[in-house]
Amino acid sequence: MTTFCNDILNGKVALVTGGATGIGKEIARTLGRHGARLCIASRKQENLEAASKEFESEGLECMWVPCDVREADQVEHVVRETVRRFGGLDILVNNAAGNFPAPITGISYNGFKSIVDIDLRGTYNVTKAAFEATLKEHGGHIVNITAPFEGVGVAMQAHVAAAKSGVDSLTRSCAVEFGPYGIRVNAVAPGAMADTEGMARFSSVAGETEGGSSCPLGYIGAKQDIANAVLFLLSDAAAYVTGQVIAVDGGVSVDMLKLRLPKD
């Protein structure tokens, strides 16, 4: 459970892209446990079926639609189906993303394009479709899952950092344009999270392990930490917060010198 009352999203409908696995799945489950009816959308039908079954066994209401967020027609289909089944859409979590660690010279032209297409264009596609089909009528929330790379250079992640910087910028622009419609738009930037594909891929290159972390808090985060931050942004506790990127990374993104002083 979380700090929040378990009914704070009662009556709300939430679409979580990439909601069948990893951090997206934890976000979807958490929103469901707080009352939201769920639609999860991602590329692999078997993952969607498995996650949806799991959610339903926990008493959550969940539909799923296969979707590649790079394809505008598929994205529009997901939004249409969600509105048809649940009668509306109040919350969009743009979580779907691709990633692989590679140096700049090791990324092919198409590899760079794939990441920008999934992370940045995908976020734009679903946002546009959801806004036009439903959110602009009655307001709502958009939360983008990004990365804590703003303002820094990141080895082995040039493609991801470029795409996610675009997502951060899009978050702010959407907040400005959609604010008058009663839509708050924010982003959450996860650091190293235990039990994720990202962690599995990056532990070898970043030196972080499930057992410990070089971040100021000294331990690896959990997927629930990200879901909690999303829940906060959706709650009335964040009623006056929009256009913000909140890093949930144990302080790693602000730790320039990585010096640790002995404790008194």
Ligand code: COA
């Ligand atoms: N290193 C270097 N290049 C890679 C790569 C890697 N590990 N993985 C993919 N690429 C390149 C491919 O070679 C291809 O480029 P090419 O046509 O020049 O060879 C391009 O990226 C597209 O990859 P492909 O696998 O054909 O398809 P895709 O666009 O559907 O998927 C990913 C790309 C990154 C999403 C895919 O590799 C993937 O599914 N990753 C796991 C999911 C994930 O990343 N989750 C988030 C964890 S933080």
